Amino acid sequence: METTIQISGLSKSYAGNKVIENLSLSVAAGEVYGLLGANGAGKSTTIECILGTREADSGSVRILGFNPWEDRKQLFEQVGVQFQESNYPDKIKVRELCEETACLYRQPSSYGELLQRFDLADKREAFVSELSGGQKQKLFIVLALIPNPKVVFLDELTTGLDTKARREVWKSLQELKEQGLTIFLSSHFMDEVEILCDQIGILKDGGFVFEGTVQEAVELSPYERLEDAYLWFTGEEETGDE
């Protein structure tokens, strides 16, 4: 299968502390890859180094054959990104933020349809600052999909969403996956990882302690559920005294 994301030997340290070390992974076209790990395990740093918003100390990254650190313009025409924090100007409306985003791309998707799909159509004329946490999160997923991307990066996909909204987001992403979208997401919810991800990587202290499918992770561990397996891999299963 065609490789969409290829990462090798990615390392990054801040002030002498290694945040991620020698990470390698590859994601095939149309796959959903889930990057798991506790807070501070290096998930966001990994995503940011892949995208080039942080400069990696070493390693190489290819997305759709492009080097994101050098071929920004060509690459980001085809890549959508949702960062962990939502960033928007003061006093901007939902529609305006969508318009500003859409105008940057040659062939954007219709943001009207995306807003509808994520149940935000009635918020078009609302100020972004007035949206609830979950609505903002959904809006930033919409923004990541506006480029009509081949690959989308979603950092902390459904943090802050209620149960119903999470299921809606999953459903939409599954539909997009069926249309061939490659998805790279980070999450600490095992239920969504089980539903969405073809491949996962579990990060601990900046390195992988597991790489493979959800099923393989469960089989390798002494447990039957991914959540238990995940805790087993990260060595956090007996932290009840914390």
Add this chain to the structure above:
Amino acid sequence: MNKFLTMLKTELKLSFRGMDMIIFALCMPVVVAVILGVIYGNRAATPEAEYSFLEQSFGALSTIAICAGGVMGLPLLISDYRQKKILKRYKVTPTSPAFLLAVWVAIYAIYSLLSLLIVFGTLSLFFGCRFNGSFGGFLLTYILVMLSMFSIGLMVGGIAPDMKTASVIASILYFPMLIFSGATLPYEVMPSALQKAADILPLTQGIKMLKAASLGFPLESVWISIVIMFAFMIICGGIAVRFFKWE
């Protein structure tokens, strides 16, 4: 182009909603114009001059908006967008720093040109001022002064590490220029020692050019100012684009 207009339209709306520029770039120049008008009426600039003091001040008043937009508005907007990590989001889109800078320059250019019209309207309607220079020459000079002042702001906004630093630098540039370059307090009434100090400020040079252009003096008389304006535009603009930081 469509992309540019879409961005410009939205960013302009956001700026209007913010109100700061409406006050500092559109209202304040008119207020100062009215105050000078009330004080000086149609008194001649000097006993032998054929133009009034107020006509002489027009060039200076027209730069208040340039100063507000270029040295205050632009750097604060850019550093605010950086601090809020909006620029980081733009970094993962196909857009370029030059495009974003161009949109922001256009916003403050619109404010400046609007202010120019309002100030001229006020002076001519209520105080009988006439414009003795060439319109084309004045407009070109105005654009040159605007771009060179804006490039200072772009540089500050482009390289200041955070909003706080940007706002300190902006204040250090804005207030002295607003008061001592002659934009508000007329250069001609300053004691000569203060005039010499004021000459260091880039906007003072810009105002000299605008005065020459609006009163119909030959521009050769201010060639040094023209060179200084171009130098600021090229050096600061170059630094702004070269050292632009998304984050």
